[in-house]
Amino acid sequence: MRDVSLGMPQLPAPDFPAEVRGRLEADAQEVIARYPDSRSALLPLLHLVQSEEGHVTRTGVRFCAEVLGLTTAEVTAVSTFYTMYRRKPSGDYQVGVCTNTLCAVMGGDAIFDALKEHLDVGNDETTADGKVTLEHIECNAACDFAPVVMVNWEFFDNQTVASAKRLVDDLRAGEGPTIEPTRGAPLCTYQETARILAGFPDERPGAVAATGGAGHASLVGLRLARGEAAPGRVVAPRAAPAGEPKDTPGGQAPPTHPSSHDAPQQTSASDPDHPAGPTAEEGE
Incomplete structure (x- = not known):
């Protein structure tokens, strides 16, 4: 080779x-x-x-x-395509600081810069003791809790420079972390996390119970899927013309509704002044 x-x-x-x-x-x-x-x-x-x-x-x-x-x-x-696969030795704890837009302006950039100095590492580098690898990460769909830090893909919400420093110090201090994630299962090492991601049982004590139940929105969606709750309706605005129905079967907007032009229509119907002519096959 x-x-x-x-x-x-x-x-x-x-x-x-x-x-x-x-x-x-x-x-x-x-x-x-x-x-x-x-x-x-x-x-x-x-x-x-x-x-x-x-x-x-x-x-x-x-x-x-x-x-x-x-x-x-x-x-x-x-x-080499997926960032969750490491291509070089890394720490027991992968500490990712979200630096996407909202987290960044809420303090993510400041946290990332402070941790680089505090740990004496750059992006995607590991501390000398082999405990922590630091990296900036993209949005993890937790914007309501910005700025977010993740450790081995577990969430630590609403972080500050001071709390993030305490977190990494805790990760490096002993046999295992004493600060638990804001939500989700207890922390384990990066290699243990990788085995769980491979599809093998999570053997951490209390891991399943720690993840908690589904949130309200998820449960509403589940009930809708089961037919246990009525679907929402599309309602015309208060300024609809007199006599126009407030809603229509199937949730479709009435023909004269201000947004009725958004519904899929034939080209000629959507633009009467420039109707679509026959296709080449139809004209032959």
Whole structure:
């Protein structure tokens, strides 16, 4: 095999030790059995090898390729596309600071800059003790709780520079963190998180109970799907012409409703002054 970019020969990726290989193969077969096409198991298998080594190594790529019958190029293409797959050694705790628009203006940028100085690392770098990897991340759909910090994909809401510093100090201080996420399951290491993402049971004590129940909006949607609640209606504005119905069956706006032009119509109907002519096939 030759590294084209450098023009230098590249040694084949080493294999896992026999004991590790046997254990991973058993896990891999359990994952593959969940899919009608084995190729579909690639994403969870990448999490599986990441749970073994802390990042996706050449050995992990080789393993995935062999058990799925893919080329290493195909596996590498996927593993380098998704940011949840680490490509180099990282810390036990992946600390991500949201620096997207709302979090940034609410203090996310200040938190990220303060943590870089406090930890003496740059973006996507790991502390010397191997505990924390810091990175800025994009929106995690938690804008109501900005600014948000995530540790191994668990949420820490409404953070400040001071609380974020306490958080990373806690992560580095002992055998395990004492500050728990704002919501969701208790923290575990990045490698343990990767195994859960591969589809294996979350064995943390109280993890399921800690996640809590679904929120009000989700439960309303579930009741609607089950037919247990009446759907909402589209209601005409108060200024609707006299005698016009306030609502119509199926939630459609009345023909004279101010927004009735938004409904799908034939081109000629939507623009009577420029009706659509026949298509080429119709004219032949």
